[in-house]
Amino acid sequence: MxxxxxxxxxxxxxxxxxxxxxxxxxxxxxxxxxxxxxxxxxxxxxxxxxxxxxxxxxxxxxxxxxxxxxxxxxxxxxxxxxxAPHPHVHCINCLRVDDIEGISFSFLNDEVKNHTNYNILTNQVYFYGLCQCCNNAK
Structure with a gap:
């Protein structure tokens, strides 16, 4: 605080x-x-x-x-x-959004910079699927 x-x-x-x-x-x-x-x-x-x-x-x-x-x-x-930079996963059924911990995509900034003429400042990575509850219900 x-x-x-x-x-x-x-x-x-x-x-x-x-x-x-x-x-x-x-x-x-x-x-x-x-x-x-x-x-x-x-x-x-x-x-x-x-x-x-x-x-x-x-x-x-x-x-x-x-x-x-x-x-x-x-x-x-x-x-x-x-x-902190981190990816998210989104359930397309119940619309829940969770953090994905333990995976970093910060290396992508340099990778994209090497393939474009952009100065990459940040990125946001999202994955879409079904959470365990929704997957079990189907």
Missing amino acids: DNFTQIFKEKKLKLTPQRIAVYKYLMSTKEHPSAETIYNALQEEYPTMSLATVYKALKVLVEVGLIQEINVGEGTFRYDGNI
């Missing part, structure tokens, strides 16, 4: 209770919630917080690099408190 406060001070951004709540929520889960999911989860504790406020808080947190925004192709973004 000290790093969080320090980043906001350095960027001269206001540290609001809503931004803190959204950040804490994302840091407390391994799930990859949408803005709507975060909004619903925080409603009881922050009944006056609007969905627009959640979206604004997420935008700021992504911009300062405290969380990452992921797009697995659902037409909506999901958010991840784990900012």
Whole structure:
């Protein structure tokens, strides 16, 4: 939380209770919630917080690099408190999104750079399939 406060001070951004709540929520889960999911989860504790406020808080947190925004192709973004580069796997049936741990694709940045004229800054890797629960149900 000290790093969080320090980043906001350095960027001269206001540290609001809503931004803190959204950040804490994302840091407390391994799930990859949408803005709507975060909004619903925080409603009881922050009944006056609007969905627009959640979206604004997420935008700021992504911009300062405290969380990452992921797009697995659902037409909506999901958010991840784990900012270390890592791939994700998405169940095409129940829409669950999980981190894939122990595999790094950071070497791809240099590989792509060697085959293009781009200076590669980052990458996001997604896999699609059926989670164990959905696979067992079929």
